[in-house]
Amino acid sequence: MRLSLFLSVAALVGGPASAETLRDALAKAYQNNPTLTAQRAAQRANDENVPIARAGGRPTVSVSGGVNENLIRSGNNFTTPERLAQGNASVTLPLYQGGRVRNGVRAAEIRVDAGAANLRGVEASTFTDVVSAYNNVLRDEAIVSLNRQNVRVLETNLRASRDRFEVGDLTRTDVAQSEARLSLARAQLQTVQANLIASRENYVRLVGTAPDALEAPPPLPALPTAPDTAVEVALRDNPTLYAARRVREATDYDVRVARAGRLPQVGVTAGQNYLNYLGSLGAGTGLGVGQTGTSTAIGLSLSLPIFQGGLPAARIRQAQELRGQAIEQATAAERQVVATTRSAFAIWRSSQEVIKSAEAAVSANKLSLEGVRAENSVGTRTILDILNAEQELLNSQVTLVTARRDAYVAGFALLAAMGHAEADDLGLDGGPLYDPTTHYRAVRNSISDFNSGRRADPVAPGTTQIPAQDASVTRPLEPMLESDVDRTPALTTGVDRPRP
Incomplete structure (x- = not known):
């Protein structure tokens, strides 16, 4: 299934027009990412x-042409005239070069095809990085919100603990435990805020704009149900693996090019010569001597190498070893694709299970926290029990947020490994897609010596003008992550606790 389907659906059901979607981020990166x-x-x-x-x-x-002025002459003016102007025009046509040109052209054409596949691979890798950065920002925003929520809750707990200590309902130990837990929560908040800033800056690096009000990513299309199915698709469609195989094929032609160095070369040469002695030939002799002359020549050249100091053999050996290297690199690329595909599948599948467990844990920890608070109000639970229950709820919520991010990124990475996360698959907006064959068709038959092409100018903009990112949160927490546990004064202050 093409990714453009789920991205198009996202465009229809997305949030307000001012929000940025994953589709927008991918389109920006496609146009402006410097890699x-x-x-x-x-x-x-x-x-x-x-x-x-x-x-x-x-x-x-x-x-070619030139004018010579003989300043010192040892002969007469017939053998050494004072001045000589001459010009030459020649045409050389190679007829046979041992297959060097034919095989060199074929190797270059195959490498162009491999390069186009590498470009597709870079697209998929870049898109995977953008998807990861996008989800990292969403994850870290949620974690910052959870930790801020936790700090607010612990601040309320501390105030309640101090109030109860003043009336003799709690000990100094209870207050110290609340103070320590709040201090740790504030330190943890600083850490996750720094992580959010780092994630936002990484987003700027990849996309070229600041991540403002990101929408939740759309669902991924159906993924394979087994790793072997994913590997089968990846071995067929992964662009990086295809490129490595094409380079391996090109090296066979490189060996043939090297072997051409031991074969004869045949060519045809035609030339036109012009001489003008500028009136200096036979000057002073009184003889009417022609001062100009022309000649036309055509010839057949044959070059047969006999001994070249071992150069051809060295080049052949070198080309054969480079082919061996390309063969091994293709095998390494295949291994990498298999490992990446299986790993992404495993992470995606395990993250799905972690999400289910974390959702159950969040629900259970909310119920547990509410029960611990109620039991504390009647004297059967301590303040430390409440603090531990609060921490367990926070941990389960962070685990849920992280697992959702991991599942999405791994799912997209799996699609990329399968060769189904490239520009053609995404159906991006923002104009026509870049077609690498356009330039190739324009230059492959070029014979002009004066077509220098365009000057290289910057394409991707810099990011120095984008303000430094902060830890601001642009999305509210979803209901499951909201702290909706009953924290009424009765449960917080223990006013219902029975007195001795």
Whole structure:
């Protein structure tokens, strides 16, 4: 199933127009992420290897000219005239080069295809990073809200403990326990606020804008039910693995190019020469001597290497070893894809189970906390029991928030490993998608020596103008994470506690 389906649904059911959705973040990163724009430039440079390789089999045309003034002459003016102007134009056409050009062009074309696949892989990797950063901000905002809520609750507990201590209902130990727990909660709040700032700054780095009022991410499409199914798809569609296999194929042509260094080369050369002695030939002899001359030549050249100091053999051995390296790298890429796919599937599946357990734990801890508070009001539970119950509720809520983030990111990473999280799959808004074949089609048959292309200018904007991020929270907590435990004065102050 294409990701564009769930992203389109998100656009229809999303929040207010001012909120930013995951679709918006991905579209911004697609246009402005420097890693992605740099990879596009690298692919355009890779495209040029095809016309470079083809140029080796095309004719070359050259002209030369010059004027010589002989200042010192040892002979007469027929053998050494005073001045000589000459010009030459030649055309050289290679007929046979041992297959160097043909195989070089084929290797370059295959590498262009591999580069396009690498670009798709960088897109998927970038999108995975954006999805992770997006969910990290949502997770850390929720954790900051939970810890702020916890601090407020512990502040109320401390005030109640001090009030009860004043009337002799609690001991100094109870107050100290409340003070210690509140101090730890405040320290923990500072830590999670710093984590939120770091997550927001990482979002700015990837997307290029600040994360303002992020909406909840849309549901992911249906994922495979078994890791073997996911691996089967990944081995077929993963772009990085495809690129490694294509590079492995290209190295076979590299070996053929190296072998061409031991084969003969045949070419045709045609030239036109022009001479002008500028009136200095036979000057002073009274003889009418022609001062200009032309000649036309055409020839067939044959170059047969006999001995080159071991250079061709070294190049062949080098190309064969590089092919061996490419073969092993393709195997390594396959192993990496299998491991990444299985790991993402395992994390996604386990996170689903953690979510179920954490939701049950949150509900149970809310009930437990309310019961502990009620029991404390009648003297059967201590302040420490309340503090521990509050902490357990917070821990379970943080576990739930983290598990939801992990499940979503792992699910998207699984789609990316399967080759189904690229720009074509996402159906992004913001204009047409980048087509790497456009530049390739424009340059692959180029024969102009003066088509220098465009100057390299910045594409991705900087982020120095974006203000430093803070720990502000833009989303309210969902009902399950709200602290809706009964904390009425009767339960907080213990006014209903029986007196001795």
